Amino acid sequence: MLKWPQILAVVCFAGAALVPAFGSPYLATVFFFLLMSLVLAQSWNWVGGDMGYINLAHGVHFGLGAYALSILFSHGVPLFLSFVAAALISAAVASLLAYPLFRMRGHYFAFGTLAIVPLAELLAYNLRRLTKGADGISLPPVNAQLTSYYIALSLAGLAVLLSIALSRSSFGLALRCIRNDEEVSEAIGLRTFPVKVKTLAANSAFAALAGATYAFQLGFIDPPSVFGLSVALAPIVMALFGGSGLLWGPAVGVLLLGSAQQILLVQVSAYQVALYGCAILLIGRFMPGGVLRSEWLRRRARWLHALLESKKPALATPAPEATEHPPVKSHHIARGSxxxxxxxxxxxxxxxxxxxxxxxxxxxxxxxxxxxxxxxxxxxxxxxxxxxxxxxxxxxxxxxxxxxxxxxxxxxxxxIARTYQIPRPFADMTVIENIEAAVIFSGSDAAGAGESALRIAAYVGLGGRLSVRADALSTQERKILEFARALACRxxxxxxxxxxxxxxxxxxxxxxxxxxxxxxxxxxxxxxxxxxxxxxxxxxxxxxxxxxxxxxxxxxxxxxxxxxxxxxxxxxxxxxxxxxxxxxx
The missing domain is CATH 3.40.50.300 (P-loop containing nucleotide triphosphate hydrolases)
Incomplete structure (x- = not known):
């Protein structure tokens, strides 16, 4: 059954589909900008929010997609194939960059990706035979406004749908485990590197498709228009503003900041960048973690709680009664060897x-x-x-x-399974999710992971705490949760x-x-x-x-x-x- 955020999203997309037919050209341009921002912010959230790696090079793939389509389309390659090639080229580049980039973590990863932004713009200026340098590339004259608008709408809808599917899948659970503690994720059997590469490739492909759509709509690109720092950072700021790591955080950030940016651009164009920056600083100071995580706002608008969905819904099935026998399969061993x-x-x-x-x-x-x-x-x-x-x-x-x-x-x-002297459960995941992750990624019982996790929770005495986040448990409960998670690895x-x-x-x-x-x-x-x-x-x-x-x-x-x-x-x-x-x- 759909919740009100999903229903509202359907209504918004249906309304956006009618804008070109019933709205003014200016309104269609504004909506196009918001849709492109949503594609970029939502796809960035897969790496930066769900997985916890702050990727500042997301805009580079936007520019790469724009140049790939422009070069191919201007040389006679059909439009559809040009779009496909743009996505594949960007995903391939991201996969290659993943090997050096994912050797870094935290701030080092962010700085490493940021260094790629000016490098990409420099290459666009200097590879003149391919990019025509500062002169830019002009696309063949076509009436692209309506087509590019509906491409942007389709991409935005697909990005949201994929985010919803991701939030309910074991792959999404893997991303959240990595975000919480990558070493512990590996200690329960999750091979993290392929997950990180696939996620980076997927978000890069969407950024490239957004860039290709932008180039097709504009009809002309040059290095500053697709590799500028504002292009690279604006969607990231929107995702952080709304609440990174939350399913609806990027959409809220795009709606609030994107709309504010357009209003400032029209009303006070001379100061719009300064006012835009001040708004971001105020949010960072008074609403850290984004608008949707603001305690002040959540206390006064309880209807916003539905927008905090960042994972699959908690299991509604109650834990079975505590048992005196371990609820996992036994090993056939040669005792004494x-x-x-x-x-x-x-x-x-x-x-x-x-x-x-x-x-x-x-x-x-x-x-x-x-x-x-x-x-x-x-x-x-x-x-x-x-x-x-x-x-x-x-x-x-x-x-x-x-x-x-x-x-x-x-x-x-x-x-080999273990606990830690200082407990290290996945802090922003519930008790049942911590145990279920161990069942799934250790390969012990992936098909019946939910049921196995329920039985193990009951066995260790956490059957009444299934939906409680690990960071809300006492120290001793966190230790018992770790023990349960280790036991779940069989x-x-x-x-x-x-x-x-x-x-x-x-x-x-x-x-x-x-x-x-x-x-x-x-x-x-x-x-x-x-x-x-x-x-x-x-x-x-x-x-x-x-x-x-x-x-x-x-x-x-x-x-x-x-x-x-x-x-x-x-x-x-x-x-x-x-x-x-x-x-x-």
Whole structure:
């Protein structure tokens, strides 16, 4: 059933279709400008909003599409084929640029893409044989006004429809995972690079089609008209203004800023750029995140909440009753055989050696406790095992495979899942979406991901928090959510990093029982970092101890915790207190 934003969008597009027939030529020109801006802003939002990579070179593909169509059409290539070629050429260029660009993140990615803008304009000026330089290219005289208008309308409608489809698909979920935490996305089995390349190619193709439409409508282009900084940045500003990462954010930004730009251009043309810039600064100061995310506006206009849709609707199905048995499929394992082997593992950051020649094995179906003082290298060891880091020397083999030869997502799909000492759930996604993402991208049960996620949420005790965003959970709930997400990957080796801290005694006993069930019923091998030694002693078959990156003990809990070196290294205060008490006697 359509919601009112979708109905309003249909009405707006239907009204826009009637403008050339019933409106003035000026009104048709204004609507053409708004439609072109919507195509650019909506397609930019796929990379800049949904995926979180601020792409400032979006306008370059607008210019590339304009030049591709102009060159081909002026040489006699049919119009339709010229449009298709413009889109394909731009997508191919974007795919090639993706390899160096996606080696950068954050501000570096933004600066890298911004550097392409003046470079593109410089090339347009200097490749005179192809572009005719500053003289520009004139297209064959045709009556293009009506045709270009309906092409722009079709592109805008298609961009919106694709955005709606994307927001409800697993591909859109992948984009949101990448936006939240790319490393964690890979740790649950998502291969991020192909997703990023496909998204960049798609948004570049739409920008090129917009540029081709603009060139066809105008009949003449030169470098400043299609590669200027205002052309490159205006649609990005509109998307940010409305609310990037939201389905309807770009449309709202185009409607408000695009209309304001036209009014200022007519009424106060001398100051329109300054006033336009001031409006943007005020929004950035008082409504960060865009108009639709403004708390002030949302409190006073609750009907705007429907425009905040940025994902598929939350599952309406209630979670099943909590179960005492793990709701995932078991592994067929050869208990007792070696699953993980670390040989001479050394890890250093610059001159700081964090792990020193660490050697141990973990057998299938074993729960191994890992303890040590803060800074002893426990989490670094987890990062090496899960493929986040590659050891400086030594070897880590999982089921006979060298972990260093695997990508992070390959290690995850092979069966290595983990939690983090400082919880790292996907913050702006709900509990159910966090778990569902792990089910889908690990490949464990993509067809029934929703149902599997519901059962896992109920099993770990989050059945009543399904629609709550992860950033609204308590620290302990976020840890449990991470544990659920790791379990959803259907791991063979589960790396648990201090999940139990903060639990009540009853909750702690429940968690210990849960670990045993996962081991006994699913055949999952577990390595558990924990500072609550009593809990570790109840669950662990074996305990190893790290001190300053070196392995100093390996054995049963009783053997390890009675070792003098372990007691002095890991429990110095307890040893001192015991010795003082003995001396006083």
């Amino acid at each position: 070696v699953l993980l082997r670390c040989e001479g593992v050394t890890m250093a950051f610059g001159g700081n050696t964090v792990l020193r020649n660490v050697n141990f094995t973990v057998r299938q179906g074993e729960i191994l406790g890992l303890v040590g003082p803060n800074g002893s290298g426990k989490t670094t060891l987890f990062n090496c095992i899960s493929g986040i880091y590659r050891p400086k020397s030594g070897q880590i083999t999982f089921d006979g495979m060298d972990v260093a030869s695997l990508r992070r997502d390959e290690a995850a799909r092979l069966g 791991p063979r080796l589960l790396l648990v990093d201090e999940v139990a801290s903060g639990l009540t005694p009853v909750e702690l006993q429940r968690f210990i029982l849960m670990l045993r069930q996962i081991r006994d019923e699913l055949g999952v091998t577990i390595i558990w970092i924990e500072h609550i030694l009593g809990a570790l002693s109840q669950a662990a078959d074996r305990v190893i101890v790290l001190e300053l990156g070196s392995l100093i003990a390996d054995g049963s809990a009783n053997e390890v915790f009675s070792n003098d070196r372990v007691r002095r290294s890991y429990l110095p205060s307890a040893v001192v207190a015991l010795e003082t008490k003995t001396c006083c006697k």
